[in-house]
Amino acid sequence: MKSLLHIIKGITFSVFILGAISSCMARKEYERPKNVVDEKLYRTDNLPSDSTSIANISWKEIFTDPILQGHISKALENNLDIRIALESINSAEAYLKQSKAAYQPTLSIGPNYTFQTQSINTQFGQIIGERRYVNQFDITASLGWEADIWGKLRAQEKAQLATYLGTVAAHKAVKSSLVSSIASAYYQLLTFDAQKRIISETIAVREKNLETTKALKISGTVTEVAVQQSEALVFNAKSLLIDIDTQIQLLENTMSLLMGQPSQTIARSTLESQNIPIDLKLGYPTQLLANRPDVMRAEFNLMNAFELTNAAKAQFYPTLKLTGTGGVQSVDIDHLFSVNSLFANVVAGLAQPILNKRTIKTNYDVSLANQETAYLNFRKTVLTAGKEVSDAIRVFSVQDSFIELKEKELGAYKKSVDYSQELVNYGMANYLEVLNASVNSLNAELNISNARYSKMKAAVELYQALGGGWK
Secondary structure (H helix, E strand, O other): OHHHHHHHHHHHHHHHHHHHHHHHHHOOOOOOOOOOOOOOOOOOOOOOOOOOEHHHOOHHHHOOOHHHHHHHHHHHHHOHHHHHHHHHHHHHHHHHHHHHHHHOOEEEEEEEEEEEEOOOOOHHHHHHOOOOEEEEEEEEEEEEEEOOOOOHHHHHHHHHHHHHHHHHHHHHHHHHHHHHHHHHHHHHHHHHHHHHHHHHHHHHHHHHHHHHHHHHHHOOOOOHHHHHHHHHHHHHHHHHHHHHHHHHHHHHHHHHHHOOOOOOOOOOOOHHHOOOOOOOOEOOHHHHHHHOHHHHHHHHHHHHHHHHHHHHHHOOOOEEEEEEEEEEEEOOHHHOOOHHHEEEEEEEEEEOOOOOOOHHHHHHHHHHHHHHHHHHHHHHHHHHHHHHHHHHHHHHHHHHHHHHHHHHHHHHHHHHHHHHHHHHHOOOOOHHHHHHHHHHHHHHHHHHHHHHHHHHHHHHHHHHHOOOOOO
16 A cells, blocks of 8 residues: 555656646747837827826826716716626636646545346356346545646636736726716716806897897887797707706716616716816826726737637647546445455556547637737727827817817807897898807807817826726
8 A cells, every 4th residue: 555655656746747847848928019019109299208197197186076086986886887897807716716726636535336236148147147236335536637748727827817817907997987987977067067058148148139129120120030030049049958958867867877876966066167187198108008908908818819829739749647546345335444445546648639630720720810819909909099099189189279269259259249239220230140140159159168078078088098097
């Protein structure tokens, strides 16, 4: 028995050393593809001069409105997509633990009972000449272990680790997107509130102008056409008010869903009280690899495909397995635990695949294709990130100039309304000029509020595009 144990120990130790040496020699280590991020990834004249990036700043320092901060905190706590992402992490972690356990041997043990009787009509039965009954009792333990000679198990563990890290990155991406969505929707609500005030004030002005027009008709200065057109402008503004109220409620419903609660009124402050950082630091494009969750996940997917290719390649080489069984066995249960009932069997086998219907070659070819696909997706994700940063930079940088021009346009339209109305009062102009100036004035004022929202939204999108929001 001691000799048998020494043999088992010797085989196990030798296989372990051989497996460790061979694993180091056969398995390739992942290396990030070169030049995956171009230094000119961002389309801007102001290229980054240092590594400072707003992506490294907490969202609480970017969005300083306490009411907005409360909404974001609630969403991060209750959002269903966040909770789904957390469950994906738990699932991937379980598979990762399983992959780590692949190095360990399998062991099973249990009692067995066998009843056997031979047929008398067989050759053996004819020799015996009579039917015999045999009862056999045993308690058997089975042990199995595969040596990771070519690094297959190591590659599978690394692949599962990449999958796990990918789910963690996906969770970060959901958080980043959620923070951005809540902030953008909040600013849109504030914009709608501002536009509602503009429209309400416009309705009051147009109703007053309608009364003036009716008086001018009585005096013979204008015709009924001018009255009807003035009244149409009032109806138009009131319809805009209904539309803006609907948009407000729909957006509140959306924000409620993001916060994991039934649709309800969303508390908010005013558009004028918002303070968005003006100096938006970009950092270097390579920082996207560490800051932007979807880029991180794309690279983890590439790591996973790379390691699965390692595992598929290892299938071409021999597999060394060590199996053993042992326990006690007896036809008489009274002697089952006797020393004479002990038995053991140890087998060390080396299997080299030769013909397997091309299964191994197919798996390897597929793994190479999947690896190339993962690389292309990684590259595409980086380029997409660069585009989103470039888009946000452009929109954010031009809004001040756009707003300035629109404010000048609005001032001109307001003067045009006043001058046209005065000329109409003296019968020196057509009332249609007043109507056109009034419509243009309202549109310009609404455009200004939309431009201010576009600037805030671009700042939010730039923050997210650079990888901010999840820290």
